[in-house]
Amino acid sequence: xxxxxxxxxxxxxxxxxxxxxxxxxxxxxxxxxxxxxxxxxxxxxxxxxxxxxxxxxxxxxxxxxxxxxxxxxxxxxxxxxxxxxxxxxxxxxxxxxxxxxxxxxxxxxxxxxxxxxxxxxxxxxxxxxxxxxxxxxxxxxxxxxxxxxxxxxxxxxxxxxxxxxxxxxxxxxxxxxxxxxxxxxxxxxxxxxxxxxxxxxxxxxxxxxxxxxxxxxxxxxxxxxxxxxxxxxxxxxxxxxxxxxxxxxxxxxxxxxxxxxxxxxxxxxxxxxxxxxxxxxxxxxxxxxxxxxxxxxxxxxxxxxxxxxxxxxxxxxxxxxxxxxxxxxxxxxxxxxxxxxxxxxxxxxxx
Ligand SMILES: [Ca+2]
Ligand SMILES: [Ca+2]
Numbered sequence: 001x002x003x004x005x006x007x008x009x010x011x012x013x014x015x016x017x018x019x020x021x022x023x024x025x026x027x028x029x030x031x032x033x034x035x036x037x038x039x040x041x042x043x044x045x046x047x048x049x050x051x052x053x054x055x056x057x058x059x060x061x062x063x064x065x066x067x068x069x070x071x072x073x074x075x076x077x078x079x080x081x082x083x084x085x086x087x088x089x090x091x092x093x094x095x096x097x098x099x100x101x102x103x104x105x106x107x108x109x110x111x112x113x114x115x116x117x118x119x120x121x122x123x124x125x126x127x128x129x130x131x132x133x134x135x136x137x138x139x140x141x142x143x144x145x146x147x148x149x150x151x152x153x154x155x156x157x158x159x160x161x162x163x164x165x166x167x168x169x170x171x172x173x174x175x176x177x178x179x180x181x182x183x184x185x186x187x188x189x190x191x192x193x194x195x196x197x198x199x200x201x202x203x204x205x206x207x208x209x210x211x212x213x214x215x216x217x218x219x220x221x222x223x224x225x226x227x228x229x230x231x232x233x234x235x236x237x238x239x240x241x242x243x244x245x246x247x248x249x250x251x252x253x254x255x256x257x258x259x260x261x262x263x264x265x266x267x268x269x270x271x272x273x274x275x276x277x278x279x280x281x282x283x284x285x286x287x288x289x290x291x292x293x294x295x296x297x298x299x300x301x302x303x304x305x306x307x308x309x310x311x312x313x314x315x316x317x318x319x320x321x322x323x324x325x326x327x328x329x330x331x332x333x334x335x336x337x338x339x340x341x342x343x344x345x346x347x348x349x350x351x
Pocket of ligand 1: 117120122123124125126
């Protein structure tokens with residue numbers, strides 16, 4: 001059962017196809033469409049000094065990221081407050097288990113640790129789809145370097161693990177292999193911006209993904225998983241598997257129209273009109289190449305924000321086994337149960 005990732009040319013979200021009940025299903029990337037655009041800005045001139053909130057002790061001077069004002073999620077979550085407390089996710093490794101990463105992107109290249117390409121069986125997980133590059137930038141784009149965007153965890157590193165091909169599909173076995181490789185090679189956080197139906201439903205039935213996620217958690221790796229974009233209520237998120245599920249919100253703080261929801265143990269994070277890195281070479285999402293930074297919608301975009309938060313917490317000394325609990329218990333206690341425990345509150349979580 002092949003899942004198709006569609007890229008719409010105008011608005012809104014493209015739903016992933018369902019996984020199968022046969023256990024051999026192909027898993028889809030939870031995809032969204034590109035819509036609005038932003039331009040790649042030139043390096044920012046230095047006429048504006050860095051913000052005065054930077055403590056003199058531990059945070060190096062930086063040049064503002066010119067697209068930061070367009071990153072509504074960063075301001076809504078008040079991430080700079082956390083960064084300015086010298087909590088930046090330094091050296092925490094976030095494995096982006098996805099379509100690969102644009103290994104040459106100027107806002108990512110300095111953040112990469114060695115990865116793997118499970119799809120092609122090599123060690124160059126170059127992204128030919130575009131999705132993984134966007135996810136990676138949300139988690140940990142180079143921040144304060146005077147170009148492009150800021151990441152959620154400015155000090156974290158990105159491990160590119162390619163388990164989904166150009167069309168955004170892959171097998172359970174391949175995803176499991178990617179998770180296993182990441183865990184064996186030093187990942188601290190594993191980001192799974194994959195379809196809920198394609199992944200979590202099968203996790204609940206057992207199988208290689210379940211085994212790999214359990215193994216990751218047992219080894220102190222924090223696994224964060226997208227709720228999926230079917231716009232439906234799912235009640236099997238927990239499924240006894242140690243991963244935190246992420247729903248998507250819009251700028252008004254409401255559940256995004258496309259976002260799955262349904263479990264009080266899930267959390268929500270911004271996932272609409274999220275600006276991040278994109279390959280300039282042609283990919284499936286941007287067949288003519290992107291401008292380097294693009295907007296996407298999806299629980300796929302909300303998930304790496306939470307992975308970035310996990311990295312922030314780890315760098316602040318929170319024990320891996322309690323990271324998920326910390327994120328859940330400090331979420332804003334949503335009035336709307338569709339948001340699970342609510343929108344994440346990084347400042348509160350870091351404490
Ligand atoms: Ca390759
Ligand atoms: Ca940047």
